[in-house]
Amino acid sequence: MDYNTLTQIFERFQAHEAEPKGELNHTNAYTLVVAVALSAQSTDVGVNRATHELFKVADTPQKMLDLGEEALIEHIKTIGLYRNKAKNVMKLSRILVDDYGGEVPCSRAALVSLPGVGRKTANVVLNMWWGHPSQAVDTHIFRIGNRTGICPGKDVDAVERAIEDHVPVPFQHHAHHWLILHGRYICKARKPMCQTCIIRDLCPYEDKTQ
Known part of the structure; x- marks a missing residue:
């Protein structure tokens, strides 16, 4: 063309x-990463329904770790592959706390190194949160x-x-x-x-x- x-x-x-605008609800870079990671093989509507209450109590990596994997599962069990996604959310939250001071990095290489975060997820976050033309x-x-x-x-x-x-x-x-x-x-x-x-x-x- x-x-x-x-x-x-x-x-x-x-x-x-x-x-x-993207149709996944989020309040900060962290909740955006989580929402996009949860959306794999799921609808945005379904993810938004699951995260509506989740993000009220766990909108930072540390709060997610404090919430715990089993409680996270209760919030997202209506989403496909929820057990594996819950494990990845907990793992990436731990890495963000331990290696990035609880902040989401604005580097594609750093983002794709997180469990459950592929290139598509990284590009969404870079575009929607930091305004990169990814x-x-x-x-x-x-x-x-x-x-x-x-x-x-x-x-x-x-x-x-x-x-x-x-x-x-x-x-x-x-x-x-x-x-x-x-x-x-x-x-x-x-x-x-x-x-x-x-x-x-x-x-x-x-x-x-x-």
């Missing part, structure tokens, strides 16, 4: 929603990146690079949020809502729905 078309696409996204590629972005030609790639790393290499710089900061929301609510996997899509005329997808 050429630069002018990409510019038009992201100008429309920006006009539609100038300041897109691109967190999930299944929605991977799908529409290839379907629309905005950021094609054979795997998530390739799609991430495609966003960084081809999306015009002024749109880099919000790019992944615009794409996630577009994939979640409009360009759906089974039946994309092409009839209400704001970039329909710019999208080369051949099997558009009526």
